[in-house]
Each structure stands twice: as structure tokens, then as C-alpha cells.
């Protein structure tokens with residue numbers, strides 16, 4: 366079998382975390398060569414590639430205000446468009462939707478309609494584009510969003526996108542920093558499930574999450590936090606500590622997760638993504654709070670073997686004359 370080449374285009378942080386040399390070793394046993402792409406060099410000099418696995422979200426976000434990142438992105442895009450036989454995991458337009466929380470919550474809301482009757486939902490939310498306080502207050506009232514509200518930046522990826530706040534009353538709305546999403550906080554017993562998707566497969570891991578709060582509004586100062594302080598495996602924050610007497614919420618139903626992942630894969634047109642779900646402690650409704658591009662897959666020992674099978678599957682399909 367002729368050797369096949371997989372290019373990886375990742376940030377320094379991601380490369381450090383992922384241990385690419387271990388994956389390269391696994392691939393070598395299947396006649397697949399792994400190449401780390403250096404975006405600052407010409408792509409042609411590093412190719413050819415049968416497939417490119419990337420997480421260009423940082424570069425795309427930076428390209429908005431940085432011409433050097435824009436140049437790197439242009440070079441990458443030129444290579445991709447002049448090499449149509451190179452498969453991209455995942456396609457850039459598909460990935461771009463998830464850089465914008467406005468777009469991703471629209472996708473989740475649609476899914477709620479597609480999976481009607483299956484007890485899956487998206488928390489009620491608003492897209493905020495204005496600094497006009499009275500307009501924000503009026504929109505919150507009109508949409509009947511319940512307090513507390515969680516405020517998330519419109520940009521969904523990159524270091525600044527994880528700074529959030531919990532707003533407890535109308536007065537607290539002044540702490541919202543547009544453009545952002547205001548979303549009703551859903552009590553879920555401080556447990557989050559991360560559903561990590563790799564093509565046809567998915568893996569679910571439990572993580573710490575924000576604790577329950579009494580339904581508002583009430584007079585309390587806005588809490589500012591970084592999402593990575595509350596929902597990483599090692600997170601240990603006063604915001605996640607739950608009262609011992611609180612009943613435990615059931616784990617999400619697996620059939621429901623299968624249906625959710627299938628619909629989302631089709632809706633997104635992506636293979637490598639993560640869905641963060643919580644279970645409403647009152648209604649037991651599965652609630653989708655976030656979708657992430659190429660997440661960390663921490664706690665998924667099968668990630669490498671699963672990624673390799675997916676790459677092989679995609680390459681076989683792309684060489685099959687019937688496709």
C-alpha cells in the first residue's frame with residue numbers, strides 16, 4: 366500500500382497537549398505518515414497531503430485584527446482550494462459557524478425542533494449587540510429570560526472567549542459586555558457531560574460544573590469567572606461546590622445522545638467536535654450549553670485509535686470512485 370500523508374495544523378498549545386509523536390507512531394503501523402504543518406512555510410513545500418487535520422480557530426479569530434494571521438490563513442486557504450483532493454478535517458466554513466456563539470445557539474435551537482419530543486433543549490437566550498441598557502432590559506423581559514443569566518462572549522474560541530459572568534438582576538445587566546449572549550442559567554447539580562465526537566463515534570465524560578443557584582432576580586453582585594476554572598477535570602472552585610444533600614441528577618440517556626450526535630454531525634458537517642450537555646434538575650431535560658471545535662478529548666483513551674479509524678475511513682471513501 367502506498368504511503369498516505371496526514372498533515373496536522375495546530376497551535377503550539379494544542380500540539381503540546383496532543384502528543385502528536387505518539388499518534389504518528391500509531392499511524393506508521395498503518396502506512397500513514399504524520400506531518401506537522403508549519404504555517405509560516407509554504408504549504409506546497411511540505412505537501413502533498415491526503416488529509417489535513419487542523420484547529421485553525423485561533424488563527425481565524427486573530428486574522429480579524431492581525432494582518433500576519435490573515436496572511437497565514439490566506440496561504441492555507443489557497444493551498445486547500447488548489448488541492449481539491451486533499452480532505453480537510455474539518456471544512457473551514459463548517460468550523461467558522463462555531464466560532465460565533467450567535468450561530469451555534471441558532472443551530473442548537475433548530476436541533477431542539479428537529480428532535481422534538483425527545484426532551485433535548487437549548488436554554489432560552491438572547492443575542493446582545495447593543496450597550497443601550499434599557500433596550501437590553503426590555504429584550505430580557507420580552508423573551509422572559511429567567512435569572513440568573515449567564516453572559517458569554519459572542520466569539521466562542523480563543524483565550525478571551527472563556528471569560529463569563531453570572532448576572533442576578535436587572536441592575537446587573539450593566540455588566541454585560543456586548544457583543545454577547547445572555548442565557549438563562551439552568552440548575553443541573555454541578556455535573557456537566559462532555560460528549561466528544563470523532564466521526565461516527567462519541568465518548569462521554571463527566572466534569573465539574575457550576576453549582577445550583579436560586580432562581581432570581583435578587584440583589585447579588587455579578588460573579589465574573591473563567592469557564593476553564595469550573596469545567597476542567599481538575600477544576601475545584603467555590604462555584605462548583607454543591608450541597609451534599611442535593612439529589613444526584615441522572616446521567617444522560619445514551620439513545621438520546623446517539624440521536625443528538627447524529628443530528629449535529631449532519632447539521633454541522635463536521636467530524637471533530639464536542640458537545641457540552643447538562644441535565645435540568647427539575648425537568649430532567651437534556652440541555653445543550655456549548656459546542657466546541659476539535660476539543661481536548663481529555664479522559665478519552667480511545668481518542669487516537671478512533672481518530673486513526675476515522676482518517677482511514679475518510680481516505681478510503683475519497684479514493685472510492687463511487688464517491
Ligand SMILES: Nc1ncnc2c1ncn2[C@@H]1O[C@H](COP(=O)(O)OP(=O)(O)OP(=O)(O)O)[C@@H](O)[C@H]1O
Nearest residue numbers: 488526527548549550551574575592596654655657
Ligand atoms: N445555561 C447554563 N446553565 C447553567 N450552567 C451553564 C450554562 N451555560 C454554561 N454553564 C456553565 O458555565 C460553564 C462554561 O460554559 P460554556 O461551556 O458555554 O463555556 P466555554 O468557555 O465555551 O467552555 P469550553 O471550554 O468547553 O469551550 C459550563 O461548563 C457550565 O458549568
Ligand SMILES: O=P(O)(O)O[C@H]1[C@H](OP(=O)(O)O)[C@@H](OP(=O)(O)O)[C@@H](O)[C@@H](O)[C@@H]1OP(=O)(O)O
Nearest residue numbers: 379382422521522523524639657658660661662
Ligand atoms: O484545553 P484543552 O486542550 O483540553 O481543550 C480546550 C480547547 O483548547 P485547545 O485550544 O487546547 O484545543 C478550547 O479551545 P479554545 O476555545 O480555547 O479554542 C475549547 O475547545 C475547550 O472546550 C477545550 O476543552 P475541553 O472541552 O476539551 O475541556
Ligand SMILES: [Mg+2]
Nearest residue numbers: 521655656657
Ligand atoms: Mg466552548
